[in-house]
Amino acid sequence: MRAHIWRNAHRASLATRPNYNARFLTTDSRGRLSKFWAPTGGISPQDGEQDDSHALLLKGGFLRQAHSGVFHLLPLGLRVQNKLESLIDKHMSSIGASKVSLSHISTEELWKQTGRYSSNSELLRINDRRESGFLLAPTHEEEITALVANMVHSYKDLPLRLYQTGRKYRDEKRPRQGLLRAKEFMMKDLYTFDSSHETALKTYDEVRQAYTNLFNELKLPYLVADADSGNMGGKLSHEYHFVSPKGEDNVWSCSSCNYVANEELVEKPTPQTDLDAIAAPAEPSPPLVFTGISMDRKTAVRIVIARPSDMPTEAQPPWDTISSVVNLHAVKRVYPDLDTGIEPATLAKLLPATETQQTLYSPTTPTTNEAPASAEADISLTRPGDPCPRCPTGHLAVQKAIEVAHTFHLGTRYSAPLSALVAVPHATQKEAIHMGCHGIGVSRLLGAIASQLADSAGLNWPRAVAPFEVVVVTAPKVDDADAVCVYDALEGIDAVIDDRAGKSLGWKLRDADLIGYPVVVVLGKSWKSGQVEVQCRRLGVKKVVERGRLKGEVERFLGQL
Missing domain, CATH: 3.30.930.10 (Bira Bifunctional Protein; Domain 2)
Incomplete structure (x- = not known):
């Protein structure tokens, strides 16, 4: 009954406007999906992207x-x-x-x-x-x-x-x-x-x-x-x-x-020498030696690093696997001219014609009897659990x-x-x-x-960038004037009415989830008593709200998004 009183009062207010009432109705500036091109659905996911946010877009x-x-x-x-x-x-x-x-x-x-x-x-x-x-x-x-x-x-x-x-x-x-x-x-x-x-x-x-x-x-x-x-x-x-x-x-x-x-x-943290651990070192495994080339193709760059403990001593990985053992970003900081993207076949052809040689060692690698043109840097990969370089306790x-x-x-x-x-x-x-x-x-x-926010039901936009902050969804038997009343009650909020013809309430609600409106206002069975249901999927809320409290409740939810 209250819903009818509210609706009739709203109609009466329109009727009292002088002479240009018809023009007002034909130039309705309210957001309506019936006047907005939103071609949702009909796109089949491809390449295993059933739950991918791009497929949802x-x-x-x-x-x-x-x-x-x-x-x-x-x-x-x-x-x-x-x-x-x-x-x-x-x-x-x-x-x-x-x-x-x-x-x-x-x-x-x-x-x-x-x-x-x-x-x-x-x-x-x-x-x-x-x-x-x-x-x-x-x-x-x-x-x-x-x-x-x-x-x-x-x-x-x-x-x-x-x-x-x-x-x-x-x-x-x-x-x-x-x-x-x-x-x-x-x-x-x-x-x-x-x-x-x-x-x-x-x-x-x-x-x-x-x-x-x-x-x-x-x-x-x-x-x-x-x-x-x-x-x-x-x-x-x-x-x-x-x-x-x-x-x-x-x-x-x-x-x-x-x-x-x-x-x-x-x-990496600056290594601290542990004098008690120096005694009786184990026999070191032969280091790994990768040879790359400079951008100008004139210098061969030898990169020498300690062999991982799980790698057989006779194994020598090819150049294109160097990134699995060596931190190439650390190498580039020491030797910026290294060509890290060269193909192994091309590298093999160019190396014999190089004029000079540069050698780069990891600090834990033995450096005896090597070429004099050398530099030392920690070029080992950072691993999860390694000590923090800035604090004594973190990893x-x-x-x-x-x-x-x-x-x-x-x-x-x-x-x-x-x-x-x-x-x-x-x-x-x-x-x-x-x-x-x-x-x-x-x-x-x-x-x-x-x-960031997509889930199995669809997209889920933050309020600041949502295409619309609120969608007003109506059951087929709900009068359009009622939807307009609810829309007008949300004045100052970026809302839209889903008034598309031939769509069931269930279809509209699924579409609202797909599009990802922050808040959904539903005019369903409760509307007969002047109540609407407010839904916020991201906050996990479904709440029946009296018409007079609608805007305040919606703004409270939006404030958390």
Whole structure:
């Protein structure tokens, strides 16, 4: 009875509006799935992906694959992406960053000036009629630095913080895992410009705090790891990860302290000599010797490491198995010019023509009667349970993780070769600007969030980025005006009515689980007495709520998501 009184009162309020009542009804701005393209279902899982979050994104109507590693976003997926962008905009604004939109097209010439052209095999190149040497930018350090170099000439114009959210491209050899490894992807890239090293480091800390605030707002667990800068340049960088079995990174963390590091930078504690253990050493097994080659093909690189205790003394693994015994990241820190990706057959042909030899030892390997050109470093693999390098009691554990963001302090890596110089006080000539680069993989983040919370029923979005925060689901016999009343009672909440014709209540509820709305409001049998059922799968809640308490209950659930 109360439901009818509420509904009739709502109709009466519409009827009293002067003359334009019909126009109001025909331009109803309420969110309705009948007016929203959400092609859910109908996609069969492939390649054993029955429970895979990417398969759920397809089945839930968020995206479709256009080509290998290339995807179209559908309306639901675009709503998630737009909310991610709005969240990013808020936190970039908090540090005074201005938003720009740079061209997707860059030039080989700029990349050659910074030395990244020859070393980057993932560049997607464009052949125009003039063979102009264009490429589709996988990142924009070169372009943004060239832009700033032409417009900023004094330290008084700094600091400057510019960012964009746009498409990036890479010639990915093996696109896989949907949005996590694609040829075309959305990325937020922030570039910071400071007049000195000290101010650049302060900016770096401010950006890291903004990233922390952003990821905290998602209310999902994440790791921040010390990371290697790679060919980006600079010596200071951090990665942001979601722990996931789908991840391609190995992130090591301590059981006792806050030490977290990517496998490229994970450290080993300084070994302590135990004098009591030196007596009567066992006969050492012959070491393993791998021979690689430098990038310029002129130097043979011998890598000598203690033989694992479970390996027969006569065994000598081939070069392409070196990563199972040797920490190649540690090797590259000592000898950066080592070609770690060369094929064994090619290596065998090139080694006889090398001119010099470099030898690298692990500290526990005997080094007598070896070539004088040698170096020593701990190049053994880090193992689960190894001691923490930062605290006396902790031990290391490793987890697979998805990298979703990365911050780099670049220094003058790009400003110097591209002549981004400014006049500074008490200097006789201009000095190179100090830069930082800070990225968030927007489309990758979309896929990673889906992976974090998906379950057997479907996706499960955090409130901050859900396509809609609430869906109002009605049984077939419930009047549309009743659904409108409930929708209007949720004013200020991003809600949508599932008013699609010909669908049963059970079908709509299964579809709501598949899409992953944070909260579902059901108008079923209880509606006759003015009550609705509120469901939150992530919190494990199903609760019958009086109409007057509906918004408060929904907001309470959303506040936990």
